[in-house]
Amino acid sequence: MSVTPSSFAADARSYTFRSGQKKGQDSILVLYVQQFELHKDRRLRFAQFARNLTAVGTTRRSAAARGPLSQRTRGEKGSQNLIPKKEKRKGGEMNRLANESEMKWMPLLYGVTAGLSTLVVVFMLVWTFHFRGGFAWQDFPAIQFNWHPVLMVVSLIVLYGHGILVYRLLRNEPKKKLKLLHAIMMITALLLASVGLKAVFDSHNLAEPPIDNLYTLHSWVGLAAVICFALQWLFGFVAFLFPGVRHSLRSSYMPLHVFGGLMIFGLATTAALMGLLEKAIFSRVSYAPLTAEGILINSTGIAIASLSLLIVYIATRWQYKRQPLPEDELLLADQLAE
Incomplete structure (x- = not known):
C-alpha cells in the first residue's frame, strides 16, 4: 500500500x-x-x-x-x-509591455548617450589642461579648484546619469545584480562629488585672502543636489538592499525613489550649467568677441544639457522600462510566502 x-x-x-x-x-x-x-x-x-x-x-x-x-x-x-x-x-x-519592435531604437539612443558622455568628459579635460592650468592640490589652491568642475560633472552628470539607465540598458539581467550595480555606481558618484566639494572649499579657504563660501545661487543649488543625493542613496539602500524590509513598503517607496532620482539629476544639471557660466564670468573670459575658451565653455554646456535631456527621455519612456523576469516572479512569490 x-x-x-x-x-x-x-x-x-x-x-x-x-x-x-x-x-x-x-x-x-x-x-x-x-x-x-x-x-x-x-x-x-x-x-x-x-x-x-x-x-x-x-x-x-x-x-x-x-x-x-x-x-x-x-x-x-x-x-x-x-x-x-x-x-x-x-x-x-x-x-503597455514593450515588444521587440518598440526596443529597436534603444541601442541607437544609448549609443548617442555614451557619445555625448565621452564628449562632455573630453571637453572638461581640454578646458582644464589647455586653459586652466591642469590639476593640483592644497599647495596651489587656485589650481586645486579645477578638480571641482571636472569631478562634479563626471559624478553627478555622467556617472549618475548612466546609473539611472542601468535598469533600461541591462533589462535582461537578474534584478538582484542590477540593484547592486546601481548602488555601486551611485555611491561611487557620491564619493567623487564629495572630493569635488572638498576641492572647492579648500581653494576658497586656503586662498590669500580667503574667498567667501556659499554665496552664489550655483553653490546653493549644487549643495542641495549633493545633500539630496546622499539622502536618496541612504534611503534607497535601506528600502531595497537592507534585508527584512516588507515588499509592500518597497513598492510604496519606489515611485518616490524614481521621482527623487530624476529631481536630483535635474538639480545637478542646473548647477553644472550655472557653474560653467559663473566660472567664465569670474575668470573674465571674453565672450564678445567670442574666444576659443568661450566657445569651448558654451559647447560644453550644450553637450551637458543634451546629455541630460536624452537620459531623462530614456528613463521616462515606458517602452524601455524593465519588465519582471521569471526568476523575479519566483523570488517575489517566495518572499510573499515567507
Whole structure:
C-alpha cells in the first residue's frame, strides 16, 4: 500500500492524539506535522501564483489574436463596458509591455548617450589642461579648484546619469545584480562629488585672502543636489538592499525613489550649467568677441544639457522600462510566502 504525504500526516495526527504517554515522541511528530503543513501551504500559494501567470498569458494571447480594437465587432466593444474599471486599468498596463519592435531604437539612443558622455568628459579635460592650468592640490589652491568642475560633472552628470539607465540598458539581467550595480555606481558618484566639494572649499579657504563660501545661487543649488543625493542613496539602500524590509513598503517607496532620482539629476544639471557660466564670468573670459575658451565653455554646456535631456527621455519612456523576469516572479512569490 502506498503512503502519500497527506495520509502520513493524518496518521501522525491520529497517533499524536492516541498516544498520551510518549510525550517526547508526540512532540517530535507534532513538530513534523506543523512543518509539513507550512511547506504544503507555501506550495499551494506558489501553485495559485503559477495559475495566475498562466491566466494572464492566455488573456494576452487571446487579446493579440483578436487584433486592434477598431477591428473588433460591436458586440465585443459593448462587452468592454461590463468590465470593472479596476480590471480595465490592469489590462491597460499589460498592453503597455514593450515588444521587440518598440526596443529597436534603444541601442541607437544609448549609443548617442555614451557619445555625448565621452564628449562632455573630453571637453572638461581640454578646458582644464589647455586653459586652466591642469590639476593640483592644497599647495596651489587656485589650481586645486579645477578638480571641482571636472569631478562634479563626471559624478553627478555622467556617472549618475548612466546609473539611472542601468535598469533600461541591462533589462535582461537578474534584478538582484542590477540593484547592486546601481548602488555601486551611485555611491561611487557620491564619493567623487564629495572630493569635488572638498576641492572647492579648500581653494576658497586656503586662498590669500580667503574667498567667501556659499554665496552664489550655483553653490546653493549644487549643495542641495549633493545633500539630496546622499539622502536618496541612504534611503534607497535601506528600502531595497537592507534585508527584512516588507515588499509592500518597497513598492510604496519606489515611485518616490524614481521621482527623487530624476529631481536630483535635474538639480545637478542646473548647477553644472550655472557653474560653467559663473566660472567664465569670474575668470573674465571674453565672450564678445567670442574666444576659443568661450566657445569651448558654451559647447560644453550644450553637450551637458543634451546629455541630460536624452537620459531623462530614456528613463521616462515606458517602452524601455524593465519588465519582471521569471526568476523575479519566483523570488517575489517566495518572499510573499515567507
